[in-house]
Amino acid sequence: MKPLHLFSRVSAVVLLTLFSKLSAQTNLVTNGDFETGGGTTFDTTPGWYNMGKSQNQDSKARSNTLAHGGSYSATISDRYDIETGAFSWVAHCQKTTYTIKEGDSFAISYFWRPSDIGWQRGRDNVQFVLFATDNNTLAGNAVWSATLVSGNFPGNDIKIWKNVEARTGVVSPLAVGKTLFVSFYGFDRGGLSSDAGYARVDDIVVTVAAPAAPKPSQPTH
Ligand SMILES: [Ca+2]
Ligand SMILES: [Ca+2]
Numbered sequence: 098m099k100p101l102h103l104f105s106r107v108s109a110v111v112l113l114t115l116f117s118k119l120s121a122q123t124n125l126v127t128n129g130d131f132e133t134g135g136g137t138t139f140d141t142t143p144g145w146y147n148m149g150k151s152q153n154q155d156s157k158a159r160s161n162t163l164a165h166g167g168s169y170s171a172t173i174s175d176r177y178d179i180e181t182g183a184f185s186w187v188a189h190c191q192k193t194t195y196t197i198k199e200g201d202s203f204a205i206s207y208f209w210r211p212s213d214i215g216w217q218r219g220r221d222n223v224q225f226v227l228f229a230t231d232n233n234t235l236a237g238n239a240v241w242s243a244t245l246v247s248g249n250f251p252g253n254d255i256k257i258w259k260n261v262e263a264r265t266g267v268v269s270p271l272a273v274g275k276t277l278f279v280s281f282y283g284f285d286r287g288g289l290s291s292d293a294g295y296a297r298v299d300d301i302v303v304t305v306a307a308p309a310a311p312k313p314s315q316p317t318h
Contacts (some may be wrong), residue, residue: 129301148190165299216294241272
């Protein structure tokens with residue numbers, strides 16, 4: 098009996114280790130590749146809601162003219178109102194099913210590229226905002242948020258999809274037990290200009306980041 102007992106304990110440890118590795122890599126975003134949907138509006142694109150100023154769910158959420166993977170990608174413009182700090186007229190938002198735990202930080206990876214020359218490569222960026230609210234609805238007050246900026250589009254060829262990888266800091270204790278929201282939109286660092294530009298975002302992956310490795314203790318002198 099004893100060897101069998103030992104074996105099952107070892108297996109349990111191995112399985113647990115495998116499980117926690119898999120869990121850490123689970124994509125918390127659904128339809129982050131924008132391939133699921135019956136149309137191109139927010140209403141017909143599962144998982145995504147327009148939390149932009151217009152709140153218009155008939156606005157375009159995705160398009161099949163460009164894609165990093167598959168046939169569709171999200172379409173965004175640079176319509177961020179820097180004066181009011183409000184989200185732009187269209188801002189993709191997803192209420193995930195993930196409940197934030199103490200000590201969580203999140204890793205994000207996505208691909209993007211401008212889709213026309215109106216996207217000013219010196220000032221138009223993609224911003225992702227991960228957040229939580231006090232009552233787990235968009236109408237609630239934000240208790241934690243992290244803004245992750247793409248930076249300017251690098252290089253001269255807007256046809257080349259670029260990968261952005263970033264991670265948030267550790268969540269505020271106020272966010273523990275709350276639902277994770279993920280949103281993104283175009284952001285013109287020069288303000289709300291008349292020169293509307295467009296870009297595409299595809300293959301969004303948001304995961305719970307592995308805890309940072311503890312810093313080696315400093316030798317004392
Ligand atoms: Ca896609
Ligand atoms: Ca612009």
